[in-house]
Structures are given as structure tokens and as C-alpha cells.
Amino acid sequence: MIDFRSGREPKSSSFDYISIRIASPEEIRGPRDPKERERLELQGQRAWWSWGEVTKPETINYRSFKPEKDGLFCERIFGPVKDWECHCGKYKRIRYRGVICDRCGVEVTLSKVRRERMGHIELSVPVAHIWFFKTLPSPMGNLINITLRDLERVIYYSSYIVIEPGQQEVEENQLLDEEEYLTLRAKAREEGDNGFQADIGAPAVRKLLDKLDIRSLAETLRAGVATETSQHRKKQMLKRLKIVDAFLSSGDSGDLPNDPAWMILDVIPVIPPDLRPLVPLDGGRFATSDLNDLYRRVINRNNRLTKLIQHKAPEVILRNEKRMLQE
Numbered sequence: 163m164i165d166f167r168s169g170r171e172p173k174s175s176s177f178d179y180i181s182i183r184i185a186s187p188e189e190i191r192g193p194r195d196p197k198e199r200e201r202l203e204l205q206g207q208r209a210w211w212s213w214g215e216v217t218k219p220e221t222i223n224y225r226s227f228k229p230e231k232d233g234l235f236c237e238r239i240f241g242p243v244k245d246w247e248c249h250c251g252k253y254k255r256i257r258y259r260g261v262i263c264d265r266c267g268v269e270v271t272l273s274k275v276r277r278e279r280m281g282h283i284e285l286s287v288p289v290a291h292i293w294f295f296k297t298l299p300s301p302m303g304n305l306i307n308i309t310l311r312d313l314e315r316v317i318y319y320s321s322y323i324v325i326e327p328g329q330q331e332v333e334e335n336q337l338l339d340e341e342e343y344l345t346l347r348a349k350a351r352e353e354g355d356n357g358f359q360a361d362i363g364a365p366a367v368r369k370l371l372d373k374l375d376i377r378s379l380a381e382t383l384r385a386g387v388a389t390e391t392s393q394h395r396k397k398q399m400l401k402r403l404k405i406v407d408a409f410l411s412s413g414d415s416g417d418l419p420n421d422p423a424w425m426i427l428d429v430i431p432v433i434p435p436d437l438r439p440l441v442p443l444d445g446g447r448f449a450t451s452d453l454n455d456l457y458r459r460v461i462n463r464n465n466r467l468t469k470l471i472q473h474k475a476p477e478v479i480l481r482n483e484k485r486m487l488q489e
Contacts, residue, residue, distance in 0.1 A: 183412055184424045185211070191282050191429050212282035214239035216432050217465070219458040221440060221450070231266075234457055235435045238267040241275035281432035283460060286467045288364040289488045290317050294425040302425055304402045306370045308335050317488060319362055319481045325369050328357030335370070363484060368426040376422065380406045432457060463487045 192210030193199050202208060216239065220230035229235035229243065237249045247254045248263035248270055258270040294301045295317060296310075303313040308323075315321040315337060322343040324336045330346050332338070338346065343360055350358035361369060383403040390396040412420040438451035467483040 181412075184420045185431070186421065186424055187427075187429050190431050191215075191284070211280045211431055213241075213279045214281050216281045216283055216457070216461065219461040219465075221454060221458075222448075224446075229435075234432070234454055234461075235440070236281070239281045240279045240435050241271060242268055242273055243276070245273050246270055277434050277436040279434055283430040283432060283457070283464060285428050285430065285487070286464055286471060287484050287487065288368055288426045288428045290364045290367060291425050291427055299401050299405070301405045301408075302367065302371075304405050305374060305376075305422055306335060306367065307402070308337075312337055313367070316362060316366055317364055319485050319488075322360045322362045323366050323370070324360045325366060325373075326357055326359040328359070329353065329355045330358050362481075364426050364488065368423050371422040371425065374422055376406050376409050376419075380410060430460065460487070 189210055191212050192208075193202065214232075214236070216232065216234055216236065218230060218233040220233040221235050222229050222233075228249065229237050229240075231238065231249075237243060242248060246256045246259065248268040249266040250263060250268075252263050252265050253261055253270045261270045262268070263270070290302065295303075295313065298310070300310045300313060303310050306313075308316075312321070312323075316323045322338040322340070324332050324334055324338065327334055327336075328350060330350055332346065338360060346358065346360070349355075359369075360366075380403065383399050383406065387396055387399050387403065390399060409420050409422060433453070438453040440454070441449040443449055463483065463486050467480070467487055470480055470483055
């Protein structure tokens, strides 16, 4: 069908499939080095999602009804609330288009960018992505070859997991309680065994995922399926192979394949504020999206954990806060 008003054929809206990939931390937050970020932006090579870090749980100031700086609706991160006007009002009108205010840091542009621009939350400690952790069959558990119950015990800081056995009489992926871990660590130090390594929580799972070579794992599993006689073990291998093949085929479109370690998050994307709005009600109250409450909870717990780490709080308190952040 031709659009006669423009004289051009419209773009086809038909498609075969939609490809969904796991975002890397660099895709979400961009380069950590400010000079590198500035260089890429000047060259028009801005390929990351976030326009700034959200560090405060506040949404708007309930006196001025303006977004709070560095909060979930911050104009510096997500763009101005009013067309062609910065937060403080120093720059107004279209003639200042593209200017970044030296007072409030807000870019003078259209307010519709608040439907497009994203932010991010930088986490104090890594957490496991719930989709890849809880979904059955668990991609995370199958890749490192442990049960969902054992994976939960590790991620929720109940058990340690062996990453490198070293010279100790334990196996890789074996779970240890607190007492067993401390005993083995002391024994390894006495014997000068620097190879022994065990950890707890999402950081431990990320270390195990980092060790994986999914190409060689796929070959090993295919060889195992061909020779295995037990139907139960063959079924388990096929389940793992399906997940491994999914990671390998994620690079078929020309992109780099998904890295299994990206299932562990140390940065969380924050979607644009106009997709999770505050709606004014009668009596000066506001209705808000559930997403804002979830983001607020994450930011509060993350900020509290950051302060406890800075003040060198006892491990038992830190572990409880890490568990709450994971939840």
C-alpha cells in the first residue's frame, strides 16, 4: 500500500521474530571512565542506555511539585518536565536548544525525552537476576550444574560454595556451612594452599559462571548425550545443552553472544519516568506506579548497605542487608 500523501511507500510492519538479549553492564551504564564517555558522546557513538545514576529514592518535592535532583524523576538524568526549560528556569525557550544549564545541569530540550531516557542504579554488591535464578528450569542452576534448592542457599547467604578445591578434600560446586568453610580456610592457610577458594551469595555464582567455557561445555554435553545409557542423566544433559545452545546462538545476529555472567547484576536499569508516572489526585495526593515503590525499596536498601560497608559493620549485619537487597 502506498501513502499518497507523502508519495512514499511506508515501512513494512511485518517481522519474523523478536530477539531479546541480556544487557551487559557496559550497555546499561556505559564506560566508567568519564573521559571515555565524553569522547564517545562527542563522536556521536553513544550506545549505552543510561543518562545518569539514580542515587536518591525521592520522586518529587511535594511543595514545588518539581522532581528531586538525583531522584527517580530527576530532570538532569531524564530530561526537562517543560519543553525548552531547565529545572531552575535560567534557560527558557527554543533558542537555547541543546544547552546544558551550568546551574542545575538540565539539558534544554523537549519534555518528550522523558519517555525515552533511562537511568541506572549502581549496586553495592552483585545480585542474581530473578528470571534466570527462579525460572524453571533454572538457567543459572543448570549452567553451573547445581539444584535450585542449593542455588537458593548460596544466593540467599545460607551456604558457601566451593569455586576452586585447591588441595582440599572437597569438590567444585560443593556446598559448605559456615563452620566447614572456616575450618577449610584455616587448614588451607596452614598448608599454604593458595588454590582453595569458596564464596557466598551472588558474587560466588558469578565467579562460577565466569569460569565457564560454554563452547567446550556444549561439546562435552553432546558427547555425553551420545554415550549416556541412563535416561535420567541423559534428560539432565539435554536440559543443560538446550540452555548452553541458547547462549551460543544469541550471537547469530552478529552481536557478541550473551555472557552467562551477565545474569548476575551489579547495575539495574531505571525505565523512563513517563512510563511510570505520578498521577495527581484530589486532595493533593498522588497515584503512582508499583515500579516506583520497587525502585525506591532497592535504592533505600542499596544506600543503607553502602553506608554499612563504609563504616565496616559486622559481617552478620552486612550479610542480612545483602540478603534483603537480593530479595
